[in-house]
Amino acid sequence: MRRLEAVRRHAFLDALGDDAFDRVTSLAARIFGAPIATVTLVDDEWVWCKAARGLPPQPRRSRRAAGLYASAVTRDDVYVVPDAAADPRAAADPLVRGVPGVRFCAAAPIVTSDGRRLGSVNVMDTRSRQATAEQLASLRDLAALVAGEFELRLAASRTVAAERELRADAERLARTLQRTLLPPVLPQVPGLRAAAAYHPVSADEVGGDFYDLFPLDGDRWGFFLGDVCGKGAGAAALTSLVRYTLRAAAVYDPDPRAALANLDAVLQQEHAGSAAPPPYCTAVFGVLEPDGDGFTVTLAGGGHPPALIVRADGGVEAVHPEGGQLIGILRDPHFAQVSTRLDAGDALLLYTDGLTEARTETGSMLDEEGLTAYLAAVSPSGADGLLAAVRKLIDDLGGGVSDDTAVLALSVPGRPAAVPSQEPWCSMTTV
């Protein structure tokens, strides 16, 4: 543990850059009028030479054997060797024994405020000499400066790391919440293809969009998609309530309009007596009932943009329960209901207003008309094609999209082509 910490510490000091250490050695040498100065860091095993002045290039690290540096770091105060030749411990040091033949050494330990010894600032001369009290005091100050700088930078890097950690936590929480609000996988409905996507505008802000597809009684299926106003944890909690209320409501009364009315009652109750403007939601709730080789779809809407159907022939039409109102804040709200058929090759699209309220290049809202025109031009096929077309539209709108968008697409697979397939040799495109 200690060793790991030490290595990390040195990795950090590497990032400090050599300039700082070079200035320290330059100052130290000048103060002493000495030819050699170094800054060294020491851990359990190694001596790391961070800067050296007046010496041939030094190895970046060397074994921490007995020697000048190893002795200096264990001292409480400046360690002075006036004549290394006469000092048996110092005499073993390679710098004393070999090149350049150090005789004098003064070393001030670099000690952090919590008492950790990091290394030393060292001044050396090739002749035996004495140091003045003033020189030693200056050397002590230099070592304290290095320690102070080190601690400052370490604290700063710790703060940055802590903030990064906090931010990562928040993002993880947001993503976890989002996952609980959206079904991980849509169930397989016989005779139906279902696909859904969620396009968030910001990675760390939880939106209030939701959708689901689930079995009802017999062979009927329920689905919904909607948007709770607001953002953040409050909206997420409310979205959770909305989602479970809609699913539970459908168990007792799968009539789509009744499901929305029940949700309205629950939301009104939830915020009764609250002084703040109560939050509301918009939603489309639908029931699918198998009918021949397609489905009958009954949709109820509360304040939500119209669903769209891309028919097998490429035509796009709105399925709009006209006049459905916001859920959760109005007295006696009206929820409208409408039925249609989904035949082979038809695809139904439910979306939240992040899509239709997006701004186009001209600065105007995309709107239901813009979305309809786009789908009519692209003529996507099946739930997956529809989803891909919407994804491309959102990508193309780019910065024009300012709110999250949830998309749910349901399609009835097309009939196998009744037309005899073309022979390979005549399958050419005529222009």
Add this chain to the structure above:
Amino acid sequence: MQHDHGLTVTLQPHSPRLQVLVVAGDLDHHTAPRLRAALDELTLASGAGLVIDLSGLTFCDSTGISLLVAAHQRAQDAGAAPALAGLDPDIANVFRIMGLDRLFSSYESREKAVAALQ
């Protein structure tokens, strides 16, 4: 999204029985308290009219919508007749999708709203 248009709320008594509240700028989560305070100070008598002039409204988020709905309900509770005036086509479209066109009496301009309520 940052909206820095701010919000101004001005009460303009039109006649003893009709008040006009002019709301201009961005009505959102941050500026909503200003409108709320103005609404709280209003005295709404039975049979009186309240025109909320939104012709200068540049943005309206969900808090704003919530607040306008609350204002409408308060006026109705007091027996007063509330009306909106001068809605921007985009905001009018959003209101229509939310089914709020069934709730609010809405007029093209303040003059038309005043004429209707007098």
